[in-house]
Amino acid sequence: MHVLVDGLSATSYSGRHVLLGHLEQLAAGAAGRHEFFVLYHSSNAELRRLNAPNVHWLAVPESVRDWKRRLLWQAVSLNRVIRETRAHLIFNPAGTVFPSSSVPQVSLAQNPWCLTPSLHQSLRDRGKAFLQRRAYRHAVSRAALMAYNSEFMRQAYRRNAGGIQEHDSLIAYQGLDDETHDAALRMRDQVKKQRLRILAVSVMAPWKNVESLLEALRIVRGRKIPAKLNIVGPWSDPAYERRIRQKVSELDLDESVCITGRVPREELYRQYSEAAVFCLLSRCESFGIPALEAQLFGAPAVISDACAMPEICGAGALGVPADDVERAAGALVELLDDERRWNELSERAVENASRFRWPECSRPLLRMFDLVKGD
Numbered sequence: 238m239h240v241l242v243d244g245l246s247a248t249s250y251s252g253r254h255v256l257l258g259h260l261e262q263l264a265a266g267a268a269g270r271h272e273f274f275v276l277y278h279s280s281n282a283e284l285r286r287l288n289a290p291n292v293h294w295l296a297v298p299e300s301v302r303d304w305k306r307r308l309l310w311q312a313v314s315l316n317r318v319i320r321e322t323r324a325h326l327i328f329n330p331a332g333t334v335f336p337s338s339s340v341p342q343v344s345l346a347q348n349p350w351c352l353t354p355s356l357h358q359s360l361r362d363r364g365k366a367f368l369q370r371r372a373y374r375h376a377v378s379r380a381a382l383m384a385y386n387s388e389f390m391r392q393a394y395r396r397n398a399g400g401i402q403e404h405d406s407l408i409a410y411q412g413l414d415d416e417t418h419d420a421a422l423r424m425r426d427q428v429k430k431q432r433l434r435i436l437a438v439s440v441m442a443p444w445k446n447v448e449s450l451l452e453a454l455r456i457v458r459g460r461k462i463p464a465k466l467n468i469v470g471p472w473s474d475p476a477y478e479r480r481i482r483q484k485v486s487e488l489d490l491d492e493s494v495c496i497t498g499r500v501p502r503e504e505l506y507r508q509y510s511e512a513a514v515f516c517l518l519s520r521c522e523s524f525g526i527p528a529l530e531a532q533l534f535g536a537p538a539v540i541s542d543a544c545a546m547p548e549i550c551g552a553g554a555l556g557v558p559a560d561d562v563e564r565a566a567g568a569l570v571e572l573l574d575d576e577r578r579w580n581e582l583s584e585r586a587v588e589n590a591s592r593f594r595w596p597e598c599s600r601p602l603l604r605m606f607d608l609v610k611g612d
Contacts, residue, residue, distance in 0.1 A: 238267075238609055241324035241340075242275040244284050245301050246331040249440065251526060255347060255386070256330050257287050258412050262599035264289040271606060274322040278302055295322070304365075311335050325609045326381075332394075333372045334379045341381035343605045345409065346373070346523075349544070352393045353521045356444045374398050381608050384409045384601070389545035390523045409602050410549070411524050412595035413533060420506045421533040425587075428510035433573055435466045436512035436536065438505070438527035439519070442473040446518045446541070447481050449562050453518075455488045456566035462573055464493070466516075469508050470527075471499040509534035513579065514572045517541070518559045525549050533590035537582035539568045553586025 240263075247256045264273055264287075273292045277284050279299050295318065301307040315335050318324075327338055332346035350356060351369035377383060377398040383406040385391040391406060435454065439445050447468065457464050472478040478496075485494045500508070509515075515531035515538040522544035532538060532553050540546040542556035555568040572579050 238271045238326060238606060239322055239324045240271060240273045240605075241319060241322055241327045242273055243327065243329045243331065243335075244275045244277045244281065245297065245307055246304075247277075247284060248281050248302065251440075251524075252330070252347075253281060253284060254414075254526065255345075255411050257284060258414065258595045259330075259345075259409065259599045259602060260292065261287055261289070262595050263602060263605075264292050266599075266603060267291065267606065273328075274318075274324065276318070312337060326605060328605065332376060333369075334376045336375065336379075341608050342379070343382045343384060343602075343608070344376045344380040345384040345386065345602075346376070346390050346394055347386040347411075349390060349393055349521055349523045350444075352397055353444070356521055358443075370397055374401060377401050377403050380404065382407070382605060386411055386524050387545040387548055389548055405604075407601045407604060410593060410598045411526060412598040413526070413530060413590065413593050414595065416502075417506075417530055417533060418591070418594065421509070421530075421535075421587075421590075424506060424510040425535055428507065430513055430535070431465075431511045432513050432576075432579075433462065433464045434512050435464055435514050435516050435569065435573075436469065436508055436531060437466065437515070437517050438469045438508070438531065439517060440473055441468070441470055441477065441481075443477050444519060444521040446520050446559055448484055449518045449560055449565065450516055451481070451484055451488055451490060451494070452562040453516075453565035453569060454490060454493065456562060457569050457573070458490075458493060460566075460570060462570060464569065464573055466490075466494045467508060467512070468494065468496045469498075469500055469505065505530075506534070509536060512536045514539060514569060516565070516569065517546070518557070518565055519544055519546070520559050522546050528554070529590050529593055532586035535583045535587055537572055537579065537586045539565060539572070551585070551589040553582055553589040555582070 247253050280302050301310045327342040330345040334342045351366035357363045357366045378401050383403040509531050515536045518541045525546040528538045538550050538554035541559035543559050547556040557564040
């Protein structure tokens with residue numbers, strides 16, 4: 238079987254992480270039987286680090302990085318590419334389907350942004366979200382198989398579809414790579430936990446709700462617990478970073494908050510190893526890779542209950558409403574001030590995160606090879 242893989246939308250770290258993680262497993266399991274042809278452009282050429290004999294790379298114009306131009310290119314060129322690659326099936330990790338495809342499609346849904354109305358502040362946001370929601374409904378009705386990266390995403394898609402039923406669906410969680418598992422095992426005994434260190438890791442966008450975490454930290458410190466917070470990761474919006482830095486000063490937390498920006502992978506591992514607690518009160522999250530990575534290093538999580546993270550983080554986390562800073566502060570105090578409780582949730586966190594390895598997470602997707610009769 239020949240599988241055409243749409244890598245054009247995989248421009249973020251998490252998007253590349255998910256696509257490469259699943260693709261590596263699918264290619265290894267299909268060696269000698271199935272070939273994969275991956276569409277990419279120069280801005281996400283990093284995808285090509287996957288080196289497998291049955292994975293072939295097809296470059297397309299850089300202009301398709303813009304989603305509107307990508308739709309146009311797909312409408313004009315997709316069926317030509319299908320013919321040239323003799324594709325039997327399309328795998329689309331953007332949660333959509335190609336309207337004009339002449340072959341069955343598998344769609345992997347992992348982006349809830351357009352399904353969260355409170356995040357759409359501008360007219361442009363609302364227009365883009367409307368078009369994405371329509372595309373998601375179309376995917377549910379047209380895909381031969383809908384794959385979701387969490388049960389949270391499956392239910393969000395079904396609500397958006399308004400009663401339309403998938404032809405078939407499954408859950409394919411995201412894995413943590415072997416390097417991260419190995420680093421966690423190595424560093425858990427080598428690096429000392431900073432028992433009052435809170436860590437937040439993500440691509441910091443406005444919906445990550447850092448302001449509520451800062452409010453919660455102020456309450457924690459007001460209860461005579463001298464906790465400190467490290468905020469790690471790039472900022473998607475410079476104006477949001479400026480707003481958060483200003484809020485740090487307004488709350489008199491300059492000596493208690495460290496904002497590092499993006500850090501190298503080894504430094505990120507050190508941050509996970511030293512952190513006592515991971516905290517992210519995001520309003521929109523379809524999975525939560527950083528929370529899971531932190532758990533692997535022994536840090537229990539305090540997370541918002543309005544997204545997929547409680548499903549993913551399991552018994553190694555405490556869930557609170559995203560904007561309830563009092564409850565968030567209470568959960569942080571519970572873990573920072575009670576060593577027995579911290580030890581209990583730290584063990585649960587490691588046990589939970591250890592389940593998320595790529596071979597197990599990708600296995601449900603092997604069902605795609607049954608969609609084309611005779612292959």
